[in-house]
Amino acid sequence: MPIAFLLLALGGAAPDAFASRVDAAEETLVLVDAGAFRMRVYARGALAREYEIGLGQAPGPKERRGDLRTPRGTYFVTSKSQGPFAGDYADYFGGHWIALNYPGPDDARRGVKQGLIDDATAGAISAKWRARQPTPKTTALGGGIGFHGWAHEWTMAEDGGYLSWGCVVLHLADVADFYARVPVGAKVVIF
Numbered sequence: 089m090p091i092a093f094l095l096l097a098l099g100g101a102a103p104d105a106f107a108s109r110v111d112a113a114e115e116t117l118v119l120v121d122a123g124a125f126r127m128r129v130y131a132r133g134a135l136a137r138e139y140e141i142g143l144g145q146a147p148g149p150k151e152r153r154g155d156l157r158t159p160r161g162t163y164f165v166t167s168k169s170q171g172p173f174a175g176d177y178a179d180y181f182g183g184h185w186i187a188l189n190y191p192g193p194d195d196a197r198r199g200v201k202q203g204l205i206d207d208a209t210a211g212a213i214s215a216k217w218r219a220r221q222p223t224p225k226t227t228a229l230g231g232g233i234g235f236h237g238w239a240h241e242w243t244m245a246e247d248g249g250y251l252s253w254g255c256v257v258l259h260l261a262d263v264a265d266f267y268a269r270v271p272v273g274a275k276v277v278i279f
Contacts (some may be wrong), residue, residue, distance in 0.1 A: 182237015
């Protein structure tokens with residue numbers, strides 16, 4: 089029996105997966121609970137907003153380019169753009185793009201162990217990540233991960249939560265609000 093269910097059955101509160109990760113020192117903090125398809129934005133430690141989200145088409149944490157998975161780890165917002173976007177997949181941004189500096193140092197260490205990148209590349213990734221700048225996107229670890237809307241409104245019941253090529257997807261009704269709340273440099277933790 090899952091612990092959350094057991095606690096509720098015994099009259100206790102279910103553990104809050106977000107609570108232990110809140111960092112009041114961050115002006116803006118985004119916490120993504122991939123298992124629950126929920127995301128929260130905090131302003132100086134206070135909950136500002138919660139959203140239902142979608143993830144990459146394949147379950148589990150991202151390991152390499154093209155695996156259709158959403159990464160797990162700590163990242164920073166490096167840029168933001170509003171449409172119109174060009175190209176075959178432009179509609180899938182839902183008019184908004186918020187880029188993250190994936191891969192990060194933990195991804196780089198894993199990549200070295202798996203032989204996907206070398207130590208020099210891992211060092212470059214870590215240095216850029218610490219500066220909250222874009223990290224290399226052309227390695228075997230992949231890149232181009234961020235937040236965006238979708239080509240149409242979606243529902244968990246009809247579309248499921250696995251939509252993108254690895255990004256976090258917001259409902260069209262929520263993406264503009266999220267875009268306005270989250271500045272470049274914001275810390276993002278995906279767990």
